[in-house]
Amino acid sequence: MGSDDGRKRLAIYLMAGRETPALAEAAVDGGADLVEVGFPYADPLADGPVIRRAAERALEEGMRTAECLSCLAEVRARVPVPLVPMTYAALLEAYGYERFDRDARSAGASGLIVADLPLEARPELRRVHLVAPTTPDERLSLAGERTDGWLYLVTVTGTTGRQAGPLRLLPGLVARARRCTAVPLLAGFGITTPERAAEAAALADGVVVGTRAIEVAVEAGPRGLRALVASLRAALDRAALAPEPTGR
Secondary structure, eight states: OOOTTOOOEEEEEEEOSTTHHHHHHHHHHHTOSEEEEEOOOSSOTTOOHHHHHHHHHHHHTTOOHHHHHHHHHHHHHHOOSOEEEEEOHHHHHHHOHHHHHHHHHHTTOSOOEETTOOTTSOTTSOOOOEEOTTOOHHHHHHHHHHSSSSEEEEOSSSOSSOOOSOOTTHHHHHHHHHHHOOSOEEEESSOOSHHHHHHHHTTSSEEEEOHHHHHHHHHHHHHHHHHHHHHHHHHHHHHHHSOOOTTO
């Protein structure tokens, strides 16, 4: 996922479920450049309460790995943008790492995120790596070398969800990451409003929005999600036209 055209990239996270194909289509219509599809897991350590509840609902619907892969294929049939499953290592351990990678890509996946799989584990598994404000420079460099297309910057030292106050840890993380790697940087965790998206995108190459996308999808369905994504898209487009922050 390059950003040579200056466009700030917008990734929207949705939990796999019966409504996901329609929601993904709405997100892309609103301006999403990438869709992450969450494969539900019973103990999602990186996720806050909104995404945890979405995972619980998906599991209650019967969304196991095979059903999630079918959902991914349905999403691929409806949208042209990159699709990235996001899940946890225990699911891949149970299903089989190579088998999951093969089946996910056959279903239309463009990449993979395994939130709790250490950088050194399964180096043969192509995936997008996550780095945080606490990640040392040496590991930042290694993550940049091994990541699949882009690097996921975790903006906070906590779980996904709403965050108060400015993104005070992001400027330092972006500056260190840019010294270590040339791959695009997308910031996620705590990006819940157009204003916050613009704040993050002024530094990074794009943002990932999950919690707010899930909330709106539940409350207002595809139409509401399309409107949210359009508002985020407009904010990112404004950020792309603004002068770059000093010291980038």
